[in-house]
Amino acid sequence: MLCFGFTFLYVPMVLLIVYSFNYSKIVPVWGGWSTRWYTVLFESEEVWAAITLSLKIALMNATFATMLGALAGLALVRFKSFRGRTLFGGMISAPLVMPEVITGLSLLLLFITLGQLIGWPTNRGITTITIAHITFSMAYVAVIIQSRLTGLDQSLEEAAEDLGAKPFRVLIDITLPLLAPGLLAGWLLAFTLSIDDLVIASFVSGPGANTLPMLIYSRVRLGLRPDINAMATIIIIVVAIGVCLAGWLMMRQERQRQRDMQLASGDNIKQD
Amino acid sequence: MNEDLIAIQDEHKASFFVRLSRSLQSSWKSIVVAIPFFWLLFFFLVPFLIVLKISVAEALIASPPFSPLLDWSEDGIVMIRLVFDNFTYLWEDDLYVITYINSVKISTISTLICLLIGYPIAYGIVRSPPTTRNILLLLIILPFWTSFLLRVYAWMGLLADQGTINNFLIWLGLIEKPLRMMYSEFAVYVGIVYTYLPFMILPLYANMEKLDMTLHEAAADLGAKPTITFFSVTLPLTMPGIVAGSLLVFIPATGEFVIPDLLGGGNVLMIGRVLFNEFNSNNDWPVASAVAIALLLLLVIPMMIYQHIQGKENQP
Known part of the structure; x- marks a missing residue:
């Protein structure tokens, strides 16, 4: 069953990669090995514009969503009661399960209403897409930060407070460094969510602003395209390298920690 | 005054x-x-x-x-x-009613297929040795980080009339004419199961990881057959994982737009696609908004159950 499952998950992707090296213009008909579709892909200015736009949005989104999501997670875990906590908790978890079409539609209607009321935004594009992405990806970051915070040892913060550190100092010197792995995971997730999003971006984007998924979608709607296979290959390889690297680093960290703990307990025994 | x-x-x-x-x-x-x-x-x-x-x-x-x-x-x-004309309009137009029923039907069946495939996979991962386990888990998470759109696109190449599956079957001599698989409900099922399978496996794995395996041994020692052990011990204990995974597949699949649009074409009616078209092509905003509200009403109960489970888990 495991073999069947992993075959099911990976054969389509492997075939996607194989056919990107196909000379033939018709994707499933084999015409010999070639890298010509990679050249075609990179010669297209449209593709470069879409990649740049998507990267810009993803970077801004990841940074702001991490900040907002971290604040939200902190508020929900550390402040047990404040006015509007129920509403806040509902609003932070609702984007996780809200169908994309509804999020997209509602944000577009907001931007149009705002445009009529205060004259902003005058045209939709990079700003509106970034705002929309921050809104849904901060919810994912908040979940990660929440679970990380609940697992943290609060005695370190209490110790700092007892030693006279002001709350702000405790946040900067103690809580944030402890949260760092969660923040990094949140940033990466927000980045991926943004660069992967088609539906919400399609709703809130205006003429001329095409993100990478929007460009891919407009091309594959009409059928199979070898240059899109080439694009898919590049994306899959980049992601695979990134995920393997992250996995390797995490495993190394885990091993290091176990070794440290063994050393620490060994020292204790000697001292006794 | x-x-x-x-x-x-x-x-x-x-x-x-x-x-x-x-x-x-x-x-x-x-x-x-x-x-x-x-x-x-x-x-x-x-x-x-x-x-x-x-x-x-x-x-x-x-x-x-x-x-x-x-x-x-x-x-x-x-x-x-x-x-309230917009809502009456939705109710009276057969097209919308059929679309709603069809969306629920497709996402329910897809969720069940995901469960049937995902459950043994999650179980297999939990039972494998720790080092293999980490690698297998990484392999489940990996597709999740790659582009959703491109994973759907991969199936366009497999299912097309001139696609890989048809070419392969003709080469084997099993069929003479290509099977029509693209632009059908079948293609939509394949697409949903393929893209949402990790969402089913991960909560199941998280739940099974915490299982106490000695309970199985106890059941076996007391003379229970494997099937009886499964239905009276394993299944009830993994219920929270089953519910969480099923909701994580069912909720987004019901409002799905990309998969019915690329793999189902005009032949498969699903609510996300109707909403998108109502808004972008027909420019009928009030009806599109009413469709959105109706979709939300459909999902509000599963969404609340999911939030309830999540809330329980986050409590220390």
């Missing part, structure tokens, strides 16, 4: 702002709460209320193409106009 009311309201507003500024000064904690709170209020709750508002407005051929909800008549009285 009107002035009194305004005065009271102003006082309320003033005291609200005084309280707000006082609490802002008193502690930085308020800032921590306020920034994400107001962001969500403004970019999540308010847009949603706008959709609600437009869903009860009339369609007009104008910009924006709907009638205002609040009309200021000359004597200063606010008139609220609620038009």
Whole structure:
């Protein structure tokens, strides 16, 4: 069953990669090995514009969503009661399960209403897409930060407070460094969510602003395209390298920690 | 009398702002709460209320193409106009009713298939040795980080009339004419199961990881057959994982747009696609908003169950 499952998950992707090296213009008909579709892909200015736009949005989104999501997670875990906590908790978890079409539609209607009321935004594009992405990806970051915070040892913060550190100092010197792995995971997730999003971006984007998924979608709607296979290959390889690297680093960290703990307990025994 | 009311309201507003500024000064904690709170209020709750508002407005051929909800008549009285025509229209049009039923049907069956495939995989991963386990888990997570759109596109190449599967079957000599697989409900099922399978496996794995395996041994020692052990021990204990995974597949699959659009074409009616087209091609915003609200009503119970489970898990 495991073999069947992993075959099911990976054969389509492997075939996607194989056919990107196909000379033939018709994707499933084999015409010999070639890298010509990679050249075609990179010669297209449209593709470069879409990649740049998507990267810009993803970077801004990841940074702001991490900040907002971290604040939200902190508020929900550390402040047990404040006015509007129920509403806040509902609003932070609702984007996780809200169908994309509804999020997209509602944000577009907001931007149009705002445009009529205060004259902003005058045209939709990079700003509106970034705002929309921050809104849904901060919810994912908040979940990660929440679970990380609940697992943290609060005695370190209490110790700092007892030693006279002001709350702000405790946040900067103690809580944030402890949260760092969660923040990094949140940033990466927000980045991926943004660069992967088609539906919400399609709703809130205006003429001329095409993100990478929007460009891919407009091309594959009409059928199979070898240059899109080439694009898919590049994306899959980049992601695979990134995920393997992250996995390797995490495993190394885990091993290091176990070794440290063994050393620490060994020292204790000697001292006794 | 009107002035009194305004005065009271102003006082309320003033005291609200005084309280707000006082609490802002008193502690930085308020800032921590306020920034994400107001962001969500403004970019999540308010847009949603706008959709609600437009869903009860009339369609007009104008910009924006709907009638205002609040009309200021000359004597200063606010008139609220609620038009439920959009919802009656949805209910009376067979197309929409069929689309809703079809969406629920497709996402329910897909969820069940995901469960049938995902459950043994999750179980297999849990039972494998620790080092293999980490690698297998990484392999499950990996597709999740690659482009969703491109994973759907991969199946366009496999299922097409001239696609890999048909070519392979013809080469084997099993069929003579290509099977028609693209642009059918079958293709949509394959697409949903393929893209949402990790969402089923991961919660199941998280749940099974915590299982106490000695319970199985105890059941076996007491003479229970493997099937009986499964149905009376394993299945009830993994129920939380089954529910969480099923909801994580069912909820997004019901409102799915990309998969029915690329793999189902015009032959498969699903609500996400209808909403998208209603808005972008027909430009009928009130009906699109009503479709959105109706979709939400459909999902509100599963969404609440999911939030309830999540809330329980987050409590220390």
